[in-house]
Amino acid sequence: MEDVGWHNRARDTGRLAQLVSGSMFIASAWHGDRLVGFARAISDGISQAFISDVAILEDYKRRGIGRELVGRIVHGRDHICFVVQGTSELEDCRTDMGFQSAPEMWQRPGKD
Numbered sequence: 464m465e466d467v468g469w470h471n472r473a474r475d476t477g478r479l480a481q482l483v484s485g486s487m488f489i490a491s492a493w494h495g496d497r498l499v500g501f502a503r504a505i506s507d508g509i510s511q512a513f514i515s516d517v518a519i520l521e522d523y524k525r526r527g528i529g530r531e532l533v534g535r536i537v538h539g540r541d542h543i544c545f546v547v548q549g550t551s552e553l554e555d556c557r558t559d560m561g562f563q564s565a566p567e568m569w570q571r572p573g574k575d
Contacts, residue, residue, distance in 0.1 A: 488512065490535040492519075492528045499523040502532035506543065512536075514547040533560060 483489060487508055492500030500519040506512030514536060517529050537545055537560070547562055548570075 488536045488540075490532040492523070492532060494523070500528040500532055502529070502536055504536050504545065508543075510543060512540070512543045512545045514545060517547070530560070 483503070485505065486503040487506040488504040490502045491498060500517075500523060502514060502517045504512045504514045514533060517533060519528050533547065537543075545562070546565065546568070
């Protein structure tokens with residue numbers, strides 16, 4: 464997953480394991496034994512969830528994989544308010560799935 468900007472996350476397996484274990488909801492896409500897509504959400508499981516990563520390998524983009532992964536995470540969890548982070552290329556997917564712009568959001572970027 465280094466080609467989607469996960470250089471530090473993918474290289475340090477301990478850090479990657481902590482990232483995964485600290486996530487409440489995870490979805491992945493595989494082509495054979497190759498991981499081609501990954502999404503995760505951090506949540507209290509009751510009212511709030513933050514989809515912090517949706518990563519798809521470049522050769523697999525624009526095939527609906529990101530939409531499917533986000534769909535798996537939100538499916539059956541209508542009681543939870545989901546917030547999703549992502550680039551503008553995901554905008555159509557987000558609005559199609561019921562996400563709305565939330566201009567009141569602020570972020571403090573971490574240093575990777």
